[in-house]
Amino acid sequence: MTNNHVIDQADEVKVLLRDADKPLTAKVVGRDPEMDLALIKIDGKNDLPYLEFGDSGSLKVGEWVVAIGNPFGLQNTVTVGIVSAKGRIIGAGPFDNFIQTDASINPGNSGGPLLDLEGRVVGINTAIVASGQGIGFAIPSNMAKDIITQLRENKSVKRGWLGVTIQNIDENTAKALDMKDTKGALLTSVIPGDPADKAGLTTGDVITAVNGETVEDTNALLRKIAAIRPGEKAELTILRKGSPKKVSVSLGERDSKGMAQGEMQNGEDETASQAMLGLSLRPVTGQEAKALGLDKAEGLLVAGVAEGSAAEEAEVRPGDVILEINQSPVTTVDAFTKAVKEDGAKKGVVMLLIKRQGQSLFRTIPVTDGK
Structure with a gap:
């Protein structure tokens, strides 16, 4: 497993193992550009050591973590730090939910593991703030696990799709909608014929939960819907003109390629x-x-x-x-x-x-x- 940007547009992929003299040839099994993940397979090797996934959801801010990679070509570099924050949105993609760490991460660390002190992978090191120090980001393992499973089985990733446009809710919007807080995602439009339209969702509805899990904002809604396979049902909790309601939606499939993109009348003055x-x-x-x-x-x-x-x-x-x-x-x-x-x-x-x-x-x- 590595980042998609590491192998993107590569003519060939080679993997150099620790203590090995020659790199091994690998092939790309599947890629997920939206999550910036890729799965590769080393040819002719079946007895390789491997790391197990940990539970990134149980990570706590302040917990110690270890990053491993090849920063600036310096092979097998190990750095240590703490979890600085969780759920970071940095504009890297539609499903941002990064772990922020001050473990030193530099160019060359991409695709390497972020480990807990038990040696389990809790993140995949992905990005840095180039102008800062001690600000690195990793994709949580709990998000990566399902992606890797889909890439192994299908060589591609299929995500759920509602067919709506959404925006976050500020205090004034919450007041206008008679809401107690700003949690949820406000529907600004519903695409005719898409799953949300078929389920009866309308402009002005507020989605507050998916399958019983609270929707904090638009990013949370995107992640929760995308994590459900196309064809499966999602049970939505919505607010419509201040009244709560349950709606069941059979999800469609997200098209990642399609996403990358007078006179006066009546006498009134x-x-x-x-x-x-x-x-x-x-x-x-x-x-x-x-x-x-x-x-x-x-x-x-x-x-x-x-x-x-x-x-x-x-x-x-x-x-x-x-x-x-x-x-x-x-x-x-x-x-x-x-x-x-x-x-x-x-x-x-x-x-x-x-x-x-x-x-x-x-x-x-x-x-x-x-x-």
């Missing part, structure tokens, strides 16, 4: 809403709908955002289309104004479902005295 949250709004015309990524004329077009306003601070932009306010469809400026003054003032915040360049997202804006 756009200036009527300028005082509302700093937004200048008007209904979307039929001619504008297609250009704005809409199937039909719906919602309110943000014609302007006042500088320094609450809307600008919430990153609402001119050209956005507001489809819902506090999970209710909105098509007129009067309806928007009423929602802000009534429900918004009551909750102290409004949550807007926005369509931006074909993508759906939520933005929350604090409301003070209905303004």
Whole structure:
């Protein structure tokens, strides 16, 4: 087992064992670029020593660990340190959940083991912060075990797929959704015909648990769904307009390759809403709908955002289309104004479902005295 980036685009793979004079030829059994893992097999060798996996889930911050590798070509280098943190997200991939350690890790350590003091593999050394010192990252063994099993059996990895876009929940969003905390993943859109759509999930639902395990945020949801095989069922706990609900979803298969990637109407004046949250709004015309990524004329077009306003601070932009306010469809400026003054003032915040360049997202804006 090693990192995918170690063997990626290699014409041939050779492995030099400790105390060996010549490297041995190996072949790549399978690779998982999304997790940056690869499985290789040494030809003609069946009696090799091996290490056993440990339980990375039981690791505690402050626990001693040992890293082994070939930093800068210095073979069989052993360094020692502690677990500095767990669950680190560093932007390396969609399933980031790294163990951070201050055991010295350098170029050449990639793919080497991170061991506990019992000699069990609890991580696979993968990345460093080049500008720092004593900041290295390892893939947890509990994540790697299933990947290696799939690569050995199928030469590829199959992951579950819901078919939704999601975002994290901040305090204002939680308030707008009548939630007690910010745990969960908010659905900003549901892809028609995909598993979530077939199971009845809708935009604005909040997934709070998968198979009884709490979903802390979007990263946790991605990891939990990806860990379930396609075709298997996932039991989701959701919040819909403040009410808890159980939904069973038969998962599809994640496509990793596909992932790597007017006039006024109704007599309403756009200036009527300028005082509302700093937004200048008007209904979307039929001619504008297609250009704005809409199937039909719906919602309110943000014609302007006042500088320094609450809307600008919430990153609402001119050209956005507001489809819902506090999970209710909105098509007129009067309806928007009423929602802000009534429900918004009551909750102290409004949550807007926005369509931006074909993508759906939520933005929350604090409301003070209905303004």
